[in-house]
Amino acid sequence: MSKKISVIGSGLGGLSAAIRLAVSEHDVTVYEKNSAAGGKARSISQSGFRFDTGPSLLTMPFVIEELFRFAGEDPPEYLTIRKLENLCRYFYPDGTILNAWPDLNRFAAEIESKTTDSKESLQKYLDYCKTIYDLTADIFLFSDLYSASTYTNTKALKTLFKLPKIDSMRTMNEANRSFFKDERIIQLFNRYATYNGSDPYQCPATLNIISHVEYSIGGYYLEGGMFSLTKALFALAEKKGVKFRFNTPVTSIVTEGTEVTGIQTADGFIKSDIVISNADVYSTYGKLLGDNKTRAAKKYSRLEPSSSALVFYMGVEIDSKNLEAHSILFSADYKKEFDELFTKKILPSDPTIYIYISSKFSPGDAPKGMENWFVMINAPNSSGTTGKEHLSIDSTRNVIFEKIKAVTGYDIAGKIRYESVMTPADIEEQTGSWKGSIYGISSNNCKAAFLRQANKSRHYRGLYFAGGSAHPGGGIPLVILSGKLAAELVAKQK
Secondary structure, eight states: OOOEEEEEOOSHHHHHHHHHHHHTTOEEEEEOSSSSSOTTSOEEEETTEEEESSOOOEEOHHHHHHHHHHTTOOGGGTOOEEEOSOSOEEEOTTSOEEEOOSSHHHHHHHHHHHSSOOHHHHHHHHHHHHHHHHHHHHHHTSSOTTOGGGGSSHHHHHHHHTGGGGOOSSBHHHHHHHHOOOHHHHHHHHGGGGGGTOOTTTSBGGGGHHHIIIIIIOEEEETTOTHHHHHHHHHHHHHTTOEEETTOOEEEEEEETTEEEEEEETTEEEEOSEEEEOSOHHHIIIIISOOSSSHHHHHHHHSOBOOEEEEEEEEEOOOOTTOOSEEEEOOSOHHHHHHIIIIIOSOOSSOOEEEEOGGGTOGGGSOTTOEEEEEEEEEOOTTSOOSTTTSOHHHHHHHHHHHHHHHHOOOOTTOEEEEEEEOHHHHHHHHOOGGGOSSSBOOOSTTHHHHSBOSBOSSSBTEEEOSTTBTTOSSHHHHHHHHHHHHHHHHHOO
């Protein structure tokens, strides 16, 4: 039976849900406060430079391909997905430069030749990460975590009988130290906690699943940059009959008792059988529902938001042969950096710098002889100080310039032809992410996976959630899966 469905927000999770529901012959309309689709995965084009605003690396491409096939379309007609030649180039304060080659034998040889760790240590570690993935992926990524039926199949029972192997009682840092002895390699793999906005010295080692996803499944890029995914999903949604209302913020979700009846916009009340919130979970409860009393709302008010980011978009007149499409300049004291982020809640005094240059594989993203530098550091969410009292954004910019020059040899200060900045406050304003947190809640305790918002509300009938702050979490494949799970749960509603 066809339902009238309103989707709040056109991020990748909302687009994923909308496409599936439209294919299933529901009447689907997406309401977006901004002028274009994308959420965090948008694009900036200025002065001949184009920048992806948010996600920069694609993993688990089969998740995207499955969505297109579900809609009866051939993925290559919409997207060109290619494997990276080098996952990332890592620069260390001691002068070490390490290439994370996608060929694991080559990567292992790189580690053995440049550090005190061995090829065997990498292989044992990745085997361990694969075990976590094999045991947890079906439950924690591809299924409704909160449904009893999820735990009644053979794979789920196997996981339950082997719970110690998912390594949830150690921190990521503790686990990584049990496999490696070289501080540089420990730091490299500790970095993956930041993929969901967490602290490797607090988050469970179960998150080492991320290393398996990137190294054993692979890292990819999209021709035209990551925004080409947003464009492709938007085109697919329109083709399948999804309607869009841009520049139309939803001001509230309307309920009668615990039954969702529709949404309110500036145009008035819009009756809906189903509402899917692709907005941040905190904002959905606090702003759209005006709810601070239900169990779920109270729970979310107590949970720690993930970290945020400070991003500089820089059009640079330079040819950076020393850098890859993805490069990392590590801090000298990683523990101190995360203490500043999560305990002191200030901008790091010696930040790890991530540089993403899409013009290296999409030349049209920058004028000839120039490059588009997406320069990001981890930043605290805005629950406490923004760090301006201790280290202003201008001061941080200077620190970044000095570090880039010292580590890579590139003095970019006088070669910038375009520049803009996105702060945690900007992220909150533009995307609705609570306190500028990029991934919803942090995973800084062993129960975090079970604290994330379910895709179906337990309190409000007719309300569903998709996006990075809902199950299964942030990152391109996971938000697309969140839309899939939400759509499948809608199909089960009687």
